[in-house]
Amino acid sequence: MSKTVEILGEQAGYYLSHVCRTIDKKSLYLPGPDTVDRIWAESDRSVRTLGSLQWILSNGRLGGTGYVSILPVDQGIEHSAGASFAPNPAYFDPENIVRLAVEGGCNAVASTFGVLGAVARKYAHKIPFIVKINHNELLSYPNTYDQVLFGTVRDAWNMGAAAVGATIYFGSPESRRQLVEIARAFDLAHELGMATILWCYLRNEGFRKEGADYHASADLTGQADHLGVTIKADIVKQKLPSNNGGFRAVGFGKTSDKVYTELTSDHPIDLCRYQVANGYMGRVGLINSGGESRGASDLQEAVTTAVINKRAGGMGLISGRKAFQRPMKDGIALLHAIQDVYLDDEVTIA
Structure with missing residues (x-):
């Protein structure tokens, strides 16, 4: 029995035996050792951007597989430093954030200008930096759903970053x-x-209808991904779908019956595959977020998300709070468990 099967427990069959009958896997551009040559080399990306993508894909425990495991720590701004680092005050120190990514075998570390800039000369050549250039800070009152720039792209370049990340x-x-x-x-x-990575998140109170929250519905998040790849994101970050039918429930925009009858089902892998399809059938890699830390269930939740992402045709996982809101050795173990899913040949494309 593989470690992944053991962690999934009773749900192993539900996730590992599922056969996708919506969008055929043969239609997808799947991650692999030759991702840059096979998918990106024919695009208009510059030679140096291709090199940056290859650097990210070649680093860490998943290096050479086409999959990525990224540690994102911008929560000090996005969720406040107290809320983010009080569970483990060691991560007020930027060096521990980067150390976790390095020792955790991640492909890259994504964080703020301040965090990465504080240790750039020591670490920028050891692990690819992804500088998050905009944020929603929570000190403005009343708070609004807005992302504002905290620095410039050239600042990130001068820091030696391999990529910039942003949220819309x-x-x-x-x-x-x-x-x-x-x-x-x-x-x-x-x-x-x-390279460029876009957090394609939804924010509007109108996306909550009759007690249901459609901020993570497959149809709405899929369209957000499609807008993200349109502005040339090389990788899109999205929450795992938790339901579907946002367009219909909210009563706006345009959609098609086939989105719900042929291109998706109620299985999480099929819902995630619709997100992959909206990224030009996987030409632009989909990474799903690991979500907030819930304590004892974190390991199973993270591995489940990784299995869904991989079997749907995604590119990897970007998990932060589940890893850094616990002792470093436990955070490293959790990151390794996520990566083991992408290294496990028994976890196949559905």
């Missing part, structure tokens, strides 16, 4: 400004030879 709150009143702002930032990042 699709659906929010400020989303169109963010869309223009980040499209320009990504264009400059590519010009300078860095």
Whole structure:
């Protein structure tokens, strides 16, 4: 019995035996050792951007597989430093964040200008840096759903970053400004030879209807991903789908019956595959977020998310709080368990 099967427990059959009958896996551009040559080399990305993508894909325990495991720690701004680091105050120190990524075998570490800048000369050549260039800070009162720039793309380049990351709150009143702002930032990042990663999140109270929350519905998140790849994100980050039918429930936009009858089902892997399809059938890699830390269930939740992502055709997992809100050795073990899913040949594409 593999470690993945053991962690999944009673749910192993549900996730590992599922056969996707919606979007055929033969239609997808799947991650592999030749991802850059097979998928990206024919694009308009510069030679240096291709090199940055290859650097990320070649690093860590998953290096050479086409899959990625990324440690993201921007929660000090996005969720407040107290809420994020009180469970483990060691991570107020930026060096421990980068150490966790290095010792945890991650492909890259994603964090703020301040965190990565504080230790750049020591670590920027040892692990690919992904500088998160915009944030929603929670000290403004009342708080709004807005992401603002905290620095420049050139600052990230001068730091030696392999990539820049950014968030757009699709659906929010400020989303169109963010869309223009980040499209320009990504264009400059590519010009300078860095890769681009977009957090394609939804934010609008109107996406809650009759007690149901559609911020993670497959149809709405899929469209957010499609907007993200349109502005040339090389990788998109998205929450794992928790339901479907957001367009219909909210009563806006345009959709098709086939989205719900042929292209998806109620199985989590099929819902995630719809997200993959919206990233140009996997040409742009989908990484799903690991979500908040819940304590004892974190390991099983993280491994389950990784299995769903991999079997759907995704590119990997980006997990932060589940790893850094616990002692470093336990955080490393959790990251390794996630990576083991992508190294396990028995976890196949559905």
